[in-house]
Amino acid sequence: MNEPSQLKKLFQINSKITFLNHGSYGACPKPVFDNYQQWQNKIEKNPVQFMTKDVYKNLEISRQELGRFINCDKDDIVYFPNPTHAVASIIENIDIKANDEVLSTNLEYGSCDRMWFYHSKVNNYLYKRTQIDIPIIDKKSFINNFWEAVTDRTRFIFVSQITSGTGMILPVKELIIEAKKRNIKTIIDGAHVPGHIDLDLKELDPDYYVGACHKWLCAPKGSSFLYVKSDLQINMQPHLKSWGWGEEYPEFINTTELKTSSRFQNIFQWQGTRDMSAFLSVPNAIEFHREYNWPKVIMRSNKLVLLARNMISDLTGMPKLCPDDFLGQMTTLLFPYDDHIKLKNILYDKFNIEIPTYRKDGYVAFRISIQGYNDINDIELLVSALKTLL
Incomplete structure (x- = not known):
């Protein structure tokens, strides 16, 4: 019931996008969004x-x-x-x-x-x-x-x-x-x-x-x-x-x-x-x-975060920013690139990958968020895109 392929159907995110930025604004699943609209309808029946x-x-x-x-x-x-x-x-x-x-x-x-x-x-x-x-x-x-x-x-x-x-x-x-x-x-x-x-x-x-x-x-x-x-x-x-x-x-x-x-x-x-x-x-x-056993989703997401960090760190040779026990469903990685805005635009415009990028203290970096609807395919698509930019 809570595998990524099943959870993906419950969210409204554009299926053409590799969405790795849940952390910025979240994403509301359809059943919760329906409940939200029901409340709005109740208001309008007698404001x-x-x-x-x-x-x-x-x-x-x-x-x-x-x-x-x-x-x-x-x-x-x-x-x-x-x-x-x-x-x-x-x-x-x-x-x-x-x-x-x-x-x-x-x-x-x-x-x-x-x-x-x-x-x-x-x-x-x-x-x-x-x-x-x-x-x-x-x-x-x-x-x-x-x-x-x-x-x-x-x-x-x-x-x-x-x-x-x-x-x-x-x-x-x-x-x-x-x-x-x-x-x-x-x-x-x-x-x-x-x-x-x-x-x-x-x-x-x-x-x-x-x-x-x-x-x-x-x-x-x-x-x-x-x-x-x-x-x-x-x-x-x-x-x-x-x-x-x-x-x-x-x-x-x-x-x-x-x-x-x-x-x-x-x-x-x-x-x-x-x-x-x-x-x-x-x-x-x-x-x-509760219905979708979210503790299991969180554990699975954390494992995928750690895997993604290892894959990308091995690819770039850049140092990790913290120990594994500092991470949950997000991780930020350094990337050897000169322009963080250009990096973000290329990843989105060319590869349909939604991810935030930063420039701080002279380094370019990006943050990965893993939610229940993400799977290893999302990470592999990101890694494949990053390889073309090195």
Whole structure:
């Protein structure tokens, strides 16, 4: 039931394309996409009834299912359209003063880097990116490398659990444990985590966590979440203040719409009229994973990632960026080429291969994503194309 040839039929990806870039925007299987459209149809049958009443109980059901999947309380998570929006909300609400520091790495996602950079300049604190030595030797060397830049002014750390550009699974649990010892708050970018590796928020115990549901969980586009530890939620304020906000102010106490017993939910879940069908489809995406035994899919995908990395590294002679245990369903490889944009265009225009390419620190590289619909034929087509470019 979950072999690549069978799963391929459940996704809507153009069969003429060798699709090796699930990591960027995900891909939604037909049964989940059908559920998404059913929610949209329900809205249109009576928009007023749905938007003023039905949406709230259905959001709670959706958060309940997501909470079970990632092991946290349903009232500790709120939905956002994407991880960038969710990280922005954290940045806007952190308690940080002039000359304080936020410690991160040079492996973080570009939009988050930009937000931290801007916010630090405006508020006169230091956003510091530890330069992680590549290739990474092992977990211990990464952890030691990361903490080299910590000071007594470090108030927060911001780290990806799975990096976007390099596709590495970082040892954030160990970082969180050490941060607690140092009284440093932890903000984890888990955009690539749900549906990719196991996520247990109660066990991981970050202060803030952001995840995407539309990537590896295969929910519709525009479904992500923000987790905030319960004792920190009192400090959170939404950028958009709508009808669920204002109960603590006499001017609004009689008109604030309190749809739940949770302040965190009330102030965040209604942010003006928007289509929340993607949020409501998350339980169906979780059920899809269960129905098709996704742990087996993940294991098979990881084996194919490691095989692909070996094949391409042997072809190019370029070094691997990290040990095998840093990899899940993605890997990034160096490639001896002078122009990453030209490389991407040739692979797509000439060979119908969809893959992201990068140029960083003088090197050209590309990232491979392996999802359940991929098989060895996809890798062989990529390797064959790369041979013509060497």
